Amino acid sequence: MYACRPTKTHHWRAKMGRRLWRGGLLPFALVAIVSACGGGDAGSGVRTDPAALSTTDNQINRMSRDGLQNGGTLTWALSEMPPTFNRHHLDGSLRDNADVMSALVLAAYTTDASGTPIWNPDLLASEPVLVTEPRQVVTYEINPRAAWYDGTPITWEDFHWQWRALNGTDGSYLVASSTGYEDIESVAMGSHEREVAVTYRTPFADWQALFSDLFPASTMRGPELFNTGWLEPITSAGPFKLESIDRTAQTITLVRNERWWGEPAKLERIVYRVIEPVAVIDALANGEVDFMDIGPDASAYRRATSIAGVDIRVAGGPNFRHITMNGTSPNLQDLRVRQALAMGIDRTAIARALLQPL
Structure with missing residues (x-):
């Protein structure tokens, strides 16, 4: 469940993070200051009973790029400053980190509003080809314009070294998970350096979840840089780039990446602010942040319904609660x-x- 305030300037390019979730879909809400994520007239304050929606419904108000103004700043609350910006590191698999890095790096697949995987044309030139017999092989064709911020082309080597770092065979890499990568036998160059052939040792059904948050091979070739080299985002291959990190003010500021080959971001900048989770609803009410994810917080939901000019959007999400024995x-x-x-x-x-x- 999300909530946002009325303007038409807030539009950013971000992907919905894909994880290897197990469990049912639960309805959650996002509260935001009505912007592109809101709809209708300014201050319309959409209110919906979450129980009236099925887990496949969503209230995302999709808008065309032409209907949005250029410029503006989105202020986004984080619960803490990420200890590392390496999403694949043991200490980097936080939701906050995903929110930041999704604007800076690419994934082979993203997901649409219904949670369906869709191949990413910013990274790939065509839909990956899956062959299952006699063994599972996935072939990726990389977008010929895709490059890291320093101009280095994105090639099969970036895929190869991501697999090498995350497959669990070298314990020196402190990885958050080797799921899926441990099932791969090889990642090799295809007919040219922009073609990648991924051969699986054992079938892996959720192969579309792999090679998300693709990092440069240069940062994956050795465990030392993998483990300690991402205290700040090293590079960008997304619509935004890092402008600054202020550890005193607890803010991260991203601005448009002038070397981005895709459609330019509508927003001029994104400012992430570290705010205690219990205080985010107050920050929203005071105009200090532009939206928040209510999640399963019933008290925040009740408070959000009383804030003037706040639009609440509800959607099913791949979230779950579990008991560990x-x-x-x-x-x-x-x-x-x-x-x-x-x-x-x-x-x-x-x-x-x-x-x-x-």
């Missing part, structure tokens, strides 16, 4: 005990407690 505990080492505990959990009651207040 410690199988090493003496009381839970018996499989039958763990099974009994799992069977005794009232999932319906938990879902009702989480969703009914929204």
Whole structure:
């Protein structure tokens, strides 16, 4: 659930992060100061009962680029300053980091409003080709204009070294996850350096989730740079670039990337501000941020409905709550005990407690 305030200047290019989620879809809301994410007249204050939407519905108000003004600044709340901007590092897999890096680097696939994977024409020249017999092979054709900020072309080597760093065979790389990459046997150059052939050792159904947040090979070739080299964003291959990080003010400022080959961003800049999560709703009310993700926070949702000029948008999301059992505990080492505990959990009651207040 999101909420935003009325202007038509706030439009940014960002991808919906794809993760290897397991679990059902839950309705969540974003509150924002009505901008491109809002619709209708200024201050219309759209209100919708989340329970009236199915998990496949969404209230995203898609607008054409021509209907949006150029320029403007989007102020975006972060819960903390990312300890590293390497999204693939053990300490970098935070939602806040994804929000920042999505404007700076590219993914082979993004997702549309319904959560359907779509190949990214900014990075790729054509839709990847999947072959499943006699083994799974995916061939990517890279956009001939795609390049890192220093002018280095994006090639098969960037894919290759991302796989090498993330496949789990070298423990010196402190990776957040090797899921999918560990199933790959090879990443090789195709008929030319802009063609990539990815051959899987074992079939991996969610292959479209891989090679997201593609990083340059130069930062993946050794564990030292991988682990410590991304204290600040090193480069850009997206519509924005880093202008500054102010660790005293706890802000990150991105501006348009003048070397970006895709459609230029409508926004002039994005300013990320670190704000305590409990204070974000107050910051929204005071005009200090332009939108917020309410998520499952019932009290923030109630407060947002009372803020004048705030538009609430609801959509299903791949979010879940889970209970983790410690199988090493003496009381839970018996499989039958763990099974009994799992069977005794009232999932319906938990879902009702989480969703009914929204």
